[in-house]
Amino acid sequence: MSDPLLVVEDLETRFRTDRGTVRAVDGVSFSVDRGETVCVVGESGSGKTVTGESLTRLVPSPPGEVVGGTIRFDGRDLRRLSESELESVRGNRIAHVFQNPQDALDPVYSVGWQIREAVTLHRDVSTSEARARAVDLLDRVGIPDASVRVDDYPHEFSGGMKQRVVIAMALAAEPDLLVADEPTTALDVTIQMQILRLLRDVQAEFDTALLLITHDLGVVAEVADRVVVMYAGKVMEEADVYELFDSPSHPYTRALLDCLPGRGEGARAIGGRLPDPTDPPDGCRFHARCPHAVEACRTGDQPPMVPAGDADHTVSCVYYQPGYDESVVTNGRGPENDGSEVVDG
Ligand code: SF4
Incomplete structure (x- = not known):
């Protein structure tokens, strides 16, 4: 079996605040195999978002800082890379999709222009090739009439369609790992399911590993291969998704499952x-x-x-x-x- 794509060991991320030092991520370890979907689940404040942001130094610094641990990605420790070396990984080999697509899109440029930028940033292609790639990506994430919509501006898309555009941008460089943080939370329920299916489909098509950060065990059940349960900056339980739902072992995991509306x-x-x-x-x-x-x-x-x-x-x-x-x-x-x-x- 090949080595995991991502191995995080003893990750520690802290924030210095007026109230003291927040130990947001405190000794977290997990791994992600190539093509695998790992869900990190927990309540707000569990440290799951900071864990995802720590991978490519997206934690705002100051006040945040990754102070310990290793983040081995395809054999290299990302913590040891210079900022310019990390830039060649961020967006290129590891791409992020965040909760609110509005924040990821610039309202003054067409979506096609923004996807072309993402393509040319990571690939040595001509403008016309980048445009063709933008149309192809929009088509593959399910935007109807992609060759026409490529010239539209973000405000001309609905929330669900905007998130599809953001996913197309994230896929522009065919990353090995997609880190998606609550990618469906800002969307209504029917659109949520479409975006989750889209993530699953593009993952299979592009053979991309997916680290999906969510508070929603319904989302976990829909897409996960493996689950990491976090609480207060620590990992409490890790298991294959079927095993986790069949035999939840940690009292916190059991309590999370007891909260599900399906429990009536x-x-x-x-x-x-x-x-x-x-x-x-x-x-x-x-x-x-x-x-x-x-x-x-x-x-x-x-x-x-x-x-x-x-x-x-x-x-x-x-x-x-x-x-x-x-x-x-x-x-x-x-x-x-x-x-x-x-x-x-
Ligand atoms: S019994 Fe409860 S409090 Fe004790 S270690 Fe297990 S989860 Fe923690």
Whole structure:
């Protein structure tokens, strides 16, 4: 088997604020294989967006800074690259798609001009070849009459069509990795599904790996091969998507699944709120909200990632360590935590 395309190890990204140093990403590790779709999922404040932005130094600096870890992409550590070396990777081999397509498009230029710019930035082609490529990309992302619409301006497109244009721009250089951060959140539900299908189709067609950042487990179920669950700057669980939905092992993952509207009357919001990112608690970051927390959860470091079932399914929870009974978590027995630590939020 070939090496993963992207290997992130012990990534640490911090923000210096008036309130103190925010440890937004605190020792995060995961990998993405070529052509694979990995979803990073978690609540707002989990660190998932900063993780995606840290890959190509998109974190605003100051106040943000990647202070630790390695980001190995196709064998090279991106953290060691100069700004100019990284520029040849950003947009070219790793492209980003963000939540709001409006922000990614310049209102004073036609979409064709903007896609041509993206093409010529990364490829040595003539203007007419770049235009033909722009039309082809618009066509491939499902813009009807692409040869005509190529001369239209962003305001002449709907929200869903704008996001298609942004995806076409991101694909201009045929990147190896597409990082899409909540790419459907600003769109209405029917358009969301079209964009997700589009991402899946272009990924298959271009053999692009996809790192999709989302708070929405419905989106995860639709597109993911593998899932990384983050909470308060840490990875809590990682598993194949079927395994994660069939056998969620971390209490936080189980709580996220319990929030899904499909649970009907069984749906439950997660009580409490995320810990203060400038002063995270000792032990497991989830302990104040966890119904199974015991004394060992409140001391030391975040529990290490250990196998839960098969080797590709790992979880950061004391109940999967020797001497503990994991069925307490998986059968929902307990609670050992009497709820006194849960802070209403
Ligand atoms: S049982 Fe302890 S270690 Fe496991 S998720 Fe709950 S608080 Fe964290």
